[in-house]
Amino acid sequence: MLGTRMSAFLKLSKRDLKYDFPASIVVFLVALPLCLGIAMASGAPLFAGILTGVIGGLVVASFSGSQLSVSGPAAGLTTIVYGAIQQLGAYETFLLAVVIAGIVQLVLGIIKAGMIGNFFPSSVILGMLTAIGITIILKQLPLAFGMTGAHAFELEDGGGIAAFKDTVFAAVNLGAAVICFLSLAILIYWPSIKGLNKLPAPLAVVIVGITLGFAFQGTPFALTIGETHFVAIPTVSSFEEFTGLFIFPDFTQIVNPDVWMVAVTIAVVASLETLLSIEAVDKLDPFKRVSPTNRELVAQGVGNMTSGLLGGIPLTSVIVRSSANANSGGRTRQSAILHGIWLLLAVLAIPFVINLIPLACLAAILLHTGYKLAKPALFKSMYGKGLDQFIPFIVTVIAIVATDLLKGVGIGILVSMFYIFRANIQNAFIFDFTKDPETDDQADSKVVITLAEEVTFLNKAAIQKQLYDLPKAVKSVTINGRNSKFIDKDVIEVIKDYEQNALSKGVEISLIDIAYKKQPQKNFKWSKKEVLES
Missing domain, CATH: 3.30.750.24 (STAS domain)
Structure with a gap:
């Protein structure tokens, strides 16, 4: 009986499996390097990125009403996560904030706050995403050149750029730089090559990176094995070792006000990014299905609660993986669920292969992602919409990069409100x-x-x-x-x-008719007599 109800809830379809199964493979191949790269950019354990992807597939997709959306760790949250981990001082404390953020999202869904995204000016939201893209690019430049440790560019909490400290040309690793820029070329040009483009570009990047990592050994381009140039997720040989990978939140910090501030920030930004992604994915759906936004907030809340309880990072609906799902012929949520299964099997069965991936490959994927968020065409497009759109947009970008995300968005909203008031006056x-x-x-x-x-x-x-x-x-x-x-x-x-x-x-x-008129009441009912008279 329970199995029947669960199947009905998920609405699994054998008829659509022939479409969803191959789509899930493509989404998995795209998601694997992104999960690792985003975890790395967030300053979290790499296993946390994979775990979050698994939860996004198995948990969120099971509760979501969207047929094509795929959830997982999001590039848009990297600056927030990085700054929050530094601010709270311990990863376990940060996990508590993720759990609380999930609860906030769950409440938002229950009270039907799915329209929350409509109350934020689009110019500010686009500015926020653009600033995140710029910050991701700046943050990944050291790894693109093989510079680690003391040679990395310093970042302020929240993502603002402090300075380039202790960066010397001698610290550049030529092998990492070659791998990164070749990976970027593949990401840019691979999709336009007929025949080859059936293989996802991120997978091609991983294959080329692993190959060059081996080929460069014993040459001036060699990457240092066993240190900081390669992915390093733990390998497990028993169930006990696997369960030991999970990190649990520190509930003793429940009264810490910083935890609650981080939680609310994550909940609001993750909800906004999810709602924007859902809107975009619905436009890609060939069947033009409309996703229930309130139910999506509930699904994201359950997902973030689960992720925080097990040691993962915040997740959202993500447009890159979702668009890969739609473009690969996915029909239902089965493809998202299956991609979570493939991620789990990969970390259990082939961690030694994953550990052969150079960090320069992941840096290239994130640089490409950052560029797509902050491409010059977007600046041109916003300028063409008029100064009332462009100025709040550019102010938001500069404010976030110079300070942090929360302050930057607040400044952007104030500037946007100025133009709203001015338009009202005119x-x-x-x-x-x-x-x-x-x-x-x-x-x-x-x-x-x-x-x-x-x-x-x-x-x-x-x-x-x-x-x-x-x-x-x-x-x-x-x-x-x-x-x-x-x-x-x-x-x-x-x-x-x-x-x-x-x-x-x-x-x-x-x-x-010049006389004082009271503001019309928003909640009223017409009497039967008034209806007839009208």
Whole structure:
């Protein structure tokens, strides 16, 4: 009975398995290096990246209502995770924040807050993603050149750039640099090569990196084996060793305010990234299915709670793996679930192969990911949308890179609000100036000012300036408030004062429905009598 209910809940389909199975292989091949690379960029254990990918496949996909979305560790959270681990001082304390973030997401889903993404300006969200891309690029440059330890570029908590410290050309490893730049070339050009592009570009990068890692031994390009140039996930030979890989949260830090601040930050950013990804994935769906956003928040909450309890890093719905799923012919959530199974089998069965992957390969994948988030075409596109979109966007980018993500987003929202207020002020009324139709004489000109639907104190200055700047030749002024649902008392006072001033100068003035109107109540019910009368 339980198995039947679970099967019905997951809605597994044998009919779609022939599409989902090959798609799951492609998603697995794309996800494996990304899970490792994102964990590395986040300053977390590499096993945590694989574990998070497994949870994204097995747990999140089981609860999600999206058929094509794939969840796992997200590049967009790397700066937050890196800064949070440094700030909290212990990985176990950070895991507690991940658990709490999952609970927050679960509550958001239950209270139906799936529309939360609509309350953030798109220019700020794009600026946030662009800044994350720039930070990822700067953070991976040392590994791209084989510089580790003291030769790495220092990063402030949250992702801002402090300085390039102790970086000397002698520290560059030529082998790592060759592998990285060759990997970048593969990532860029491989998808356009017919025949070869059936093999995912990230997998080709891994194969080439492992091959060159062996070929360079004994040459000036050699990578140092057993130190910091290769992936190093633990190999297990027993169930006890496998269970020993899991790290558990430190619940004694539950009263630590920093833990709660990190948790809320992760919950908000992860939810936003998930909702944006879900919207994009639905557009890729050939069947045009619409994913339930509230249910997705619940699924992400359960996933992050599980990840934090077992030692993983935060996860979201991720567009790169999701688009690979859609483009590979995936039909249902089975492909995402199966990709989680393949990740688990890989870490159990072939960890020795994974440990042959040079870190320069992962750096190349993340550099490519960062570039896609912050490509120059995006800056051009935002500039073309006007300064009211471009300035909040560029301010958000600069603020996040210079400080941290939370402060940067806050600054971006404040700048965006300035443009919203300015637009509200400028749209306070419609001004219509007409001359005498027969003589075209300005002495007989008339002015009609039609007020907007909502006229607040913010519009006071604009209306006052317009009224007192009217040409002296104007002999008739009409101010129409019939379409207004609300007119602020301050605005009415300005209009009444102008009326007295105009009458004293012999100007004919007409006020239509200019009176204080209360803000309309949002929650009301029509009576049966009112419905019939309307």
